[in-house]
Amino acid sequence: MNLNWVRKIKHSVVLLLTFSLFFVYIPAALGATAQQTEEVRELLEQYHLKNPQDTDLANKEIDEMVDSLNDPYTEYFDDDEWSAYSSELEQTFVGIGIVMREDKGGVYVEDVIAESPASSVGILAGDLLVSADGKSFKGKSMADIQKEIRGEEGTSVALTVSRSGKSLKFKITRKSVHVPVVSTKMLDQGIGYLALSSFTSEAGKEVKRELEKLEKNGLSSLVLDLRNNGGGYVVAAQEIAGLFVEKGVLAHMRDRTGHDEPLSISGTKRPYEVVILVNGNTASASELLSGALRDYGVAQLVGAKTYGKGVVQSLMPLSSGGVLKVTIQEYYTPKGKKVDQVGLAPDLALSGAAEQLIGAFRLAGGKKLAASWQNGILTVNGIRMSQPDAARKEQNLWYVNLKLGAEIAGAKLSYDAxxxxxxxxxxxxxxxxxxxxxxxxIKDGRTSLDVRLLAKWFKGVTFSTSGDTLKLGSR
Structure with a gap:
């Protein structure tokens, strides 16, 4: 499977934890009817965590009422916006199915989604995007290129890419693409890796299925990657927590009256260690799950401090049309730790995507490392990521980012100013x-070390080079 939201029904209200990293919300409530405006006012007065009074919301349009709450998570969606938002929740989009990255003035394909239009015609990770329908991408930003590539389902785009200096042309028909939310790999003997990109309605089932596959392959410890996972449905977090906790509480939900409503977990224990990868974009349901598994002694957290979204939203369809997403509760971890605007501090703090992965791998008991870098793409034990500054080639000499080199060698880096x-x-x-x-x-604010010296210093560190590719190993 190629790499790379939790729901509870109560009184006809869907509870939602979601921090969207990519969805841009543009208010369209200016054309709302008087009935919609009044319905939104009543729901905010009745449910919002801040307990707004009628005097606070009177004589305001929907967008003005929402803005007055100073709550980035309470939003009103008209029907079109709700359709787009729902697709975001379930990770379904119309397009060609590529992930892009910018590097050195160009925009490259970072990843290709499995079974997507781009995959079917042969687009590959590392391809430089050159033009679309004859329009050059030279000097264009990634956002500009996205606009050129987007289009309605069933329409086509003539895409030109450069691969190893050769110009290649592809005609691609846009269609609905479902982004896989779960991806897995065995990093080393017994060390499994499972990345979850979003808590969709089916995420619990998908994680269970993929986890069982890893276990059949001899899983002895697990690296669970929740970096850049902005959250999702509560029920998915409950289901996943139940894969590791026999009985307990996922979180304590407190409403505006202070009433505590614990979310229960019922499941089974796993006989192996779990290490969870987190960063500043790990938010909402991801924090809910991470905080619970750590509180129960199931997992340790590696990476950077999480986003700090510890509030819960309900989705409330309006009888007059549209949907209101309103903050109704704040949650605390099983041990009562506050998350909102605080976040979760990792047990092992590391910066850099590869450095975090290596740190988690070693904490899970992993030993043998194999890394390769080419055109800004770094692969560590089969896990690909964009890390343009990981290595440099200068006058036929190869240098590795000093922090990454230290992590590969298993050494602690310090600087004496x-x-x-x-x-x-x-x-x-x-x-x-x-x-x-x-x-x-030292170049572009980055410090790198001659790979020959790293290998000379530390027994077990190896390297080899071929053209524009650097390979590093450690055992």
Missing amino acids: KNRTYTLAKGNQKETIKQGDSRIL
């Missing part, structure tokens, strides 16, 4: 190099 020296320490071994040393390359 007074003496302008870098130190890599591993056990009793300490290696120091001055900032002005020719084997240190």
